[in-house]
């Protein structure tokens with residue numbers, strides 16, 4: 001699944017269509033795409049994993065989900081979910097979710113929660129985290145209301161870099177650790193963006209998909225589905241400290257409602 005930094009790259013790649021008029025709109029989504037024809041692209045924006053196309057009187061929200069993809073000025077063999085034609089090229093999306101957003105985007109989105117946004121507010125994130133002390137660290141980093149744009153790669157790398165065990169309880173983290181978690185979520189996301197542009201993202205992974213801890217030289221634990229979010233985790237039992245007793249929380253919260 002593309003994480004926030006990859007959507008920032010998509011936004012940059014389509015910049016040539018800003019200010020252009022939609023001349024053709026089609027695709028196999030259930031939306032009435034005919035209303036898009038004749039509208040002008042006011043801006044391309046993103047909120048976490050949401051790619052947003054702001055038009056004259058409606059916006060499009062595109063979520064690439066697990067296996068979505070896009071092509072610019074070329075097509076895949078499969079039918080597009082959404083295809084937009086402009087005088088200077090075309091934009092095609094596949095296997096994604098497409099929705100209309102009526103009204104101003106500023107009313108629909110809390111930009112301060114987006115780890116890639118200029119409006120990112122680390123103090124607001126800290127406040128929201130403090131209000132949820134029973135949350136597991138691994139779930140916090142996947143919660144889009146806390147860290148919009150953060151995905152499983154960012155989760156594994158941030159927890160390793162801050163030496164926090166994924167099953168730690170947010171409410172048991174010392175204040176400095178909680179701040180480190182919040183700050184590293186943003187710092188690593190921008191490192192991710194730079195490395196993704198350079199094509200060196202994987203080469204910089206320290207924990208995600210790795211088998212050995214580079215600090216301790218002992219095997220990482222590989223958990224197939226950790227926390228309520230039930231996503232793959234790679235972590236070191238020795239140098240990533242577990243704060244609080246989350247076993248009790250696991251008993252309180254059956255995995256079925258994840």
Ligand SMILES: [Zn+2]
Pocket residue numbers: 213214215216217236237238239240
């Ligand atoms: Zn280690």
